[in-house]
Amino acid sequence: MLQQEPQHNLEDKKQIVNRFTELINEYSVVAAVNIQGLPAKQLSEMRADLRGKAKLKVGKATLMQRAFSESEKNGLQLLTDYFIGMPALLFTEENPFKLFQRLKDTKTSAPIKAGQTAPDDIVIPEGPTDFAPGPIIGELSNFGVGAGIEGGKVVVQNDATVAEAGETVDGELAGILNRLEIHPMEIGLNITAAYEDGDVIPSDVLDINPDSFKDDVEAAASRAYRLGVAASIPNTTTIKALLANAQEDALKLAKSQDIITEETIEDMIATANAHAQELQDKTTD
Numbered sequence: 229m230l231q232q233e234p235q236h237n238l239e240d241k242k243q244i245v246n247r248f249t250e251l252i253n254e255y256s257v258v259a260a261v262n263i264q265g266l267p268a269k270q271l272s273e274m275r276a277d278l279r280g281k282a283k284l285k286v287g288k289a290t291l292m293q294r295a296f297s298e299s300e301k302n303g304l305q306l307l308t309d310y311f312i313g314m315p316a317l318l319f320t321e322e323n324p325f326k327l328f329q330r331l332k333d334t335k336t337s338a339p340i341k342a343g344q345t346a347p348d349d350i351v352i353p354e355g356p357t358d359f360a361p362g363p364i365i366g367e368l369s370n371f372g373v374g375a376g377i378e379g380g381k382v383v384v385q386n387d388a389t390v391a392e393a394g395e396t397v398d399g400e401l402a403g404i405l406n407r408l409e410i411h412p413m414e415i416g417l418n419i420t421a422a423y424e425d426g427d428v429i430p431s432d433v434l435d436i437n438p439d440s441f442k443d444d445v446e447a448a449a450s451r452a453y454r455l456g457v458a459a460s461i462p463n464t465t466t467i468k469a470l471l472a473n474a475q476e477d478a479l480k481l482a483k484s485q486d487i488i489t490e491e492t493i494e495d496m497i498a499t500a501n502a503h504a505q506e507l508q509d510k511t512t513d
Contacts, residue, residue: 248285248291248317252299252300252301252319253300255283255321257324257422257423258317258318258319259320259419259422260312260315261317263313263418264313266415266416266417267415274334274416281320284319285316285319287316289308289311293308301423303423309428310421310431318417318419324422324429325436327419331418332416334416335415335416337413338411339411340405341402343397346397348393348412349391350392350410351389352390352405355383356378357408358381360380360382361380361381364404368382368384368404371404372390390404419431422434457470483496
C-alpha cells in the first residue's frame with residue numbers, strides 16, 4: 229500500500245509548492261484524484277500508462293492548496309472541495325471527459341477487505357458454487373443467503389444482497405466473498421473533479437457515456453430543428469428550409485390567384501391552352 233507522505237522542511241515545502249504551481253500554469257486541465265487504497269505497484273503502472281498523456285503528482289493537501297493560491301488560474305481553489313481520501317493532482321491537455329472515461333475503462337476488480345465500505349450493493353448470485361457441502365452453508369446462512377446441495381456441490385438458491393452500498397464489510401463477509409471470487413472493489417485512479425477554463429466539473433458530470441451522449445445531442449438537435457421549422461424561427465440552421473417553404477407557399481398562392489410570374493407563366497399558359505382546346509372541341513361538336 230501507499231506509504232504516508234514524508235515530513236518536509238520549509239525549503240522542501242517551497243520547492244514542492246513551486247513545482248505544483250508550474251504544472252498548474254503549464255496544463256489546461258487539472259484534475260483531483262483519490263488514490264487512497266491504491267497499491268504502490270498499480271500506481272506505478274498507471275503513471276507509466278499515462279506517460280505522454282498526463283502527469284500525476286502526489287503531495288499534501290495543504291501544499292496543493294497553497295499552489296492553487298499562487299497559480300495564475302481563477303477559481304482553482306474550488307477544486308479543494310473535491311479532495312477526498314488521499315488526494316493527488318493529475319495534469320493534462322486531454323479533454324477531461326475523455327480522461328475520466330479512459331481511467332474508468334482501465335480500472336480492475338479487486339477483493340473487498342474487512343473495514344472497507346461497499347461501493348455498490350454486493351450480491352451473491354443464484355447458482356452453483358465450487359464448494360463441497362460443509363460449514364460454508366451455515367456461513368452463507370448467517371448473511372441471509374439460502375443454500376442447498378445439488379450434485380455434491382453447494383448451490384445458492386436465490387440472489388442475495390449481503391451488503392448495501394456504503395455499508396462497512398466485516399472480516400467474515402469479506403472472507404466469504406473472496407472465497408466465492410466476488411470482487412466488488414475497483415482499483416484505479418478515481419477522478420473526483422476536474423478544472424478547465426475556470427470551471428470545476430465534478431465526477432458525476434464527467435461520468436457520461438460518449439456514444440449515448442452523442443446520440444442524445446443529435447436527437448435534441450433534430451427535435452430543435454423540427455420545432456424551429458414548424459414555428460418559423462429563423463436561424464442559420466432553419467433558414468434554408470424556411471425559405472423553401474415560403475417559396476412553395478408563394479407559388480401555390482400565385483397559381484391559385486392567377487398571378488403571373490416567371491414561375492407561374494408556363495403553367496398558366498398550359499392551363500389556358502387546355503381550356504381553349506376544350507372550348508374548341510365543344511364548338512366543333
